[in-house]
Amino acid sequence: MDRKEFLSSLGFSAASLMMASCLGSCQKSSTNAPTVDFTIDISQSPYDVLAIAGNAVSKDGVIIAKTLAGDIIAVAQACTHEGINVTFQANSNRFYCSGHGATFSTTGAVTNGPASSPLKQYTVTVNGNLIRING
Numbered sequence: 001m002d003r004k005e006f007l008s009s010l011g012f013s014a015a016s017l018m019m020a021s022c023l024g025s026c027q028k029s030s031t032n033a034p035t036v037d038f039t040i041d042i043s044q045s046p047y048d049v050l051a052i053a054g055n056a057v058s059k060d061g062v063i064i065a066k067t068l069a070g071d072i073i074a075v076a077q078a079c080t081h082e083g084i085n086v087t088f089q090a091n092s093n094r095f096y097c098s099g100h101g102a103t104f105s106t107t108g109a110v111t112n113g114p115a116s117s118p119l120k121q122y123t124v125t126v127n128g129n130l131i132r133i134n135g
């Protein structure tokens, strides 16, 4: 292998590595969030935790939370940065990712990076103890 061939192979390798790195972290977005349509019964475990404001539960890639104000909200649980599951922080009224510290509003909007895409927000319909989550 002469010098030109060697440098050429290095350039190809660097480009390949950059592409592989980007595929691992750049493709996460709210478009990867699941499409769901399910109903939970908050009189039954494990969803009965939602009877108490500030609690959250997850199902099928969706985190469902009850804010301290009493609203039921639902967003995709996988962080749009690198896919780590977010948690609900009731006292801050936000979703938090322990991976790299991203935060999201109750509607899923990014409030602090490194995530740059919002969490998918789902439609929540409350009918007594039954809560439909879809979107």
Ligand code: FES
Pocket: 079, 080, 081, 082, 083, 084, 097, 098, 099, 100, 101, 102, 113, 114, 115
């Ligand atoms: S995976 Fe959530 S901030 Fe990086």
